[in-house]
Amino acid sequence: MSTANGTKSGTLIRGGHVFDVASDFGVRDILVEDGVIVRVGHNLDAPGARIVDASGRIVIPGLVNAHTHSNQTIERGLCDDLPLDTWMVLASYGGAGARLSPRELYVSAMLGAIQMLRNGTTSVLDCARADHEWMGEGLDAITQAYADVGMRANVAAQYSDLDFFSSLPLDLVDGTEHLVRPPRAKPDEVLGEVLGYIDRWQDENPRITPMLGPSSLPRCSTDLFTTSADIARDRGLRLQTHLLSAKSQVYVAASRYGTSTVEFLERIGCLGPWASFAHAIWLDDDEIARFAASEAVAVHNPVSNLKLGAGVAPVPALLRAGAAVALGSDGASSNDSQNMWETLKMAALLPRAHEERASWPGALSVLDMCWDGGARAMGAPLGRIAPGHRADLVLLRTSEVFVAPKEQVAYQLAYADMNHAVDTVLVDGTPVVRDGKVLNIDTDAILAEAAELAARVWEGLPDRLTNYERTAPLLQRLEDEVRRRPWSRAAGR
Template sequence: MSELLIRGGHIFDLTRSESADILLRDGRIAAIGVGLSTGGTIVEARGKIVMPGFINAHTHSNQALEKGLCDRFPLDAWMVIASYGGTNAELSPRDLYVSALIGAIEMIRTGSTSVLDMPRVNPASFEADTDAIMQAYADIGMRAAVAISYSDVNFPASLPLELVPGMDETLKPRRTAAVADLVSHLDAFIDRWKGRHPLLSPMVGPSSLPRCSTEMFEASVDLARRRGVGLQTHLLSGKSQVMVGEKRYGGSTVDFLKRIGCLEDWATFAHSIWLSDEEVRTLGASSAVAVHNPVSNMKLGAGVAPIPELRKAGGRIALGSDGASSADSQNMFETVKGAAILHRINHEQEDWILAEDALDMCWNGGAAALRQKIGQLTVGHAADIVLLHTRNMFDAPRDQLAGQIVHSELGGSVDTVIVAGEIALQNGRITRIDEAAIHAEAQEIVSRLHAGLPERMRRAQDFMPLFRELERRVSKTQLNFSRFCG
């Protein structure tokens, strides 16, 4: 039996704001009260704020070494640069291990204790790649649900190319993988990791609906249901994807998800931007989780997700940083603030998202996305806890304290991070890995990635006339949006 006592801190979550001790036992919160004692480790928290760890419900660990990759590129052009690579863009299993650690270091340093990661891997080294990523999270001691990302059609298949006549044959949609092969890889991944480590959960991650054939997506849903694991995908992150869905599914993409039984509590949908009013109602009435990514959506000009509308419709909403090559940061303080203030520019005051609303999406929405008892300082919940020093903050009533955490903090106050009762960050130091050595190795990988960047940029520029023409034609097409969403 392992015990740890957090003594004398100001406990803050969505249900309490008080000074008390927290006793952690065997990875869970065992007691909360005044004057608690233990024979185990004691963490002095007097003068500090004690809160649940943030939950990052959508990112891509394979991008953690690509901060600052590109600027002023919209979503589709960014996809060519970041996701479909070019010279020196492929990552080895060791590269993916280092990249996952770099992302985890940043998340832990800025108060995240849990992540839902959706990394791309090389189909030719699927087993080695996936195991390297899982091992990285095990080594640093971070809670992680890992939805391996895959697709079975090429990038042009995700675009409404029929709008642009005379397309080059090299840009035609085509299959890139066999459904049975991918399902076999995923089944084996789940076999290796389900129940193997208390902090790690394998998931399936069909990249997005347009980037998967209907057969592949339905097979992914069947696999998640059959194996009892979660599924994450990207949903309507670009306006043109509405048209792809209408052609492929004969109507609404969300209706298609409902027909195949995918709007369940084990399914999470990143971005969820270009939803019609009816789709908002359908998704909101379901038990699935939409994951809001305000920072990357703004940077890529992808659109503004209908989060206030989804909240009114009863939707379950989590928050995610998205990958570092689009959002450039894995800092959930930035994401939480973005979620709180973005929608004020196009909604009436009564629909504004308050600081506690943003924290609720991060904590309770994130817990729903990972389907775990996290995000609360409650007896029986996982002992995933963050201590903030108050050199830059002030003890205050709960509304004002929530406001400080959401609107004025960037992560510099994070002092101690505890995951499942084990200290992952203490006095600003990562405890379980040699951070300096990992950073040095990461720099070598980054230098290699940057050496191939000019070719990747040229490749994206070759696509730009197509993207501009598609954007022009999509913008002229009447889509059913009665509200502002981008």
């Protein structure tokens, strides 16, 4: 940006202890112009720049949450010990309470944004779901929430054309033939509303990126998913979907495509740098190799994977093979939190239960997944405090984080919950949180409205449970059959 006399002005973050995975740890200044870091050094001079005093603070890149669902933020505490496919019925297809109006979607997205910004998450990739009846208006409301609060957001409009039961390997159990239904609509009809949304928001706000979000391969017809991949390549759009988040999906792929899921994605040209895949749990060795040979990004969601008993993603194997891996919280109805510090810690510790020590990802590795992997999933220069990167920064109070050698600071960031240490958050060099308070919105009003909405959601829970109980016996039979079938990464299917 320029002043009236033509000289450059911007923001100077002065005197903070700068932590970057690729640089030495020490006190430096950070000069930002037009939302981009242009210099990092000692005693920088920038006449006319806005000064942010970072003395007594550790400055880190903003955390990146590379996979969540904003429509679920209102549903934390929804359920306890349900496996993934059963949870889907209660959370996403439960009827009463599962449909949020555009205003309610705005409030739910804003609630998540407040939680993330307060814990130092500056960027989010939101697989946002709005009811078909008001899909365009709902997606606009979600995206407007991020624009209003000032957060960086990639919003992947989630869609499908198959019903829930069509996403399950029903042929594994008897008496399910009547549940198989054809696609609800043609691909161009499904995509019409989504592409209209993308056209409205593309280039509208520098912090907002609209994306394609086909729900998952099992919940999309082959035509719809292939068309989505073609559109993403042809129009230069980004895409996020779910990949093998349940063991049952291995058998869907085998019967539907006659090959593995990742090989099918490779065949249709969907393993590009513009594509990211949440969960990526049930990959065999061949799929890991194919995925790593591409530039696609796997998004690890360790907390929700464990809560739903979905499995443990082969993250050490993906990293050894050279794959890009990011981190995500997943939605609050399967995680109950949007806390990326918790996600970092779980990503570091989970492999230690079943992997050799040489394969354990350390503190710097999981931080790099969050920052560099997150930047790849977002398709933006994030996660570094270096020239050319967006100035999405978090200032942590040194009264809460000990100033120490770089390795010990990294250990604190990866293993200690730093929520309580977040003081100031900047996106594009502009403060959006100061002294722990979100600046651009009336937080108290949003939280009050969210509490009223949550009360309505709980009122509808008995109806959801009734719908769930109708299908629970079938889902349990299917769950038992899938668990009974042998499968190992070493042997493949």
